[in-house]
Amino acid sequence: MNRLLWLVAAIAVAYTFFHFTQPGPHAVPAAEVQAIPAASHAAANRRIAQAFSQREHAVAIQSAGVVSKVMPDDNDGSRHQRFILELDNGMTVLVAHNIDLAPRLDGLRAGDAVEFNGVYEWNAKGGVVHWTHHDPRGQHAGGWLRYQGRLYQ
Template sequence: MQQNRWLKTILLLIGAFCFGLYHYVKPASPPTPTPSTHSSQTDTAYQQATEQIRTARLNPNAKFRTIIKGEVLKLLPDDNEGARHQRFLVKLAPDIVVLVAHNLDLAKRVPAQSGQPIIINGEFIANDKGGVMHWTHHDPQGGQGGWIEYRDQRYQ
């Protein structure tokens, strides 16, 4: 009788252990993504950034950090002078196209394709051709860096 009680206790403990281990080790279901690109609040922020860039084109000294959303318009050859940069054009609005200069020495190449949506966090510098977005990568010295989101992947 005593042996049956011990056996039942041991089996109960083993069962509880296995149950706990299963719930501890089993992968959690991935969170349901909440696409920030579709929220009206986020879209308003992108529209404000586009307006800020539209206004900044009138000021050749304009320079500021921003997050933009647009469509890859055209892929350009890499700039290999000095730090290597991937270059492509992004259309923000019918009248606004910016050059993106993404540092390949500090971040992975973005597999961008024309016609695809893209979100870019970086520094905008106005120029007579519409402006340049750069600092689209992490800052190796720990300062504020940027990133590019393309097809649900972040490049920084």
């Protein structure tokens, strides 16, 4: 009986340690990550255009755009908030933001500005930006979204 109590206590301590030391979904004040200047957005958007024309995958990118359409969430597997951003070069990209790992951008609507840091993947419609959140396993560079003065990661 004593061994069983020690085992249960050890499991409880391990669970508590794991649960409360892992980064979770959160939005923080945007000041924790420096805003990038508009000139850098233009350079990043040229890089996205190049990645699109060359059908590239896994391109780390940081830029900004204006929401042209908010789409329904993708609830197959990991849930993703989806929206289309129009970049300053006229291109559009789909942002797939994992809302199982990071908070949803509540109130998002067409015309809103969103800055992003993530990974670009080519597709025939302009491409997808994903990994806009932290990596709970710590194996991938964390991304983020900046919206209305908050950082979502």
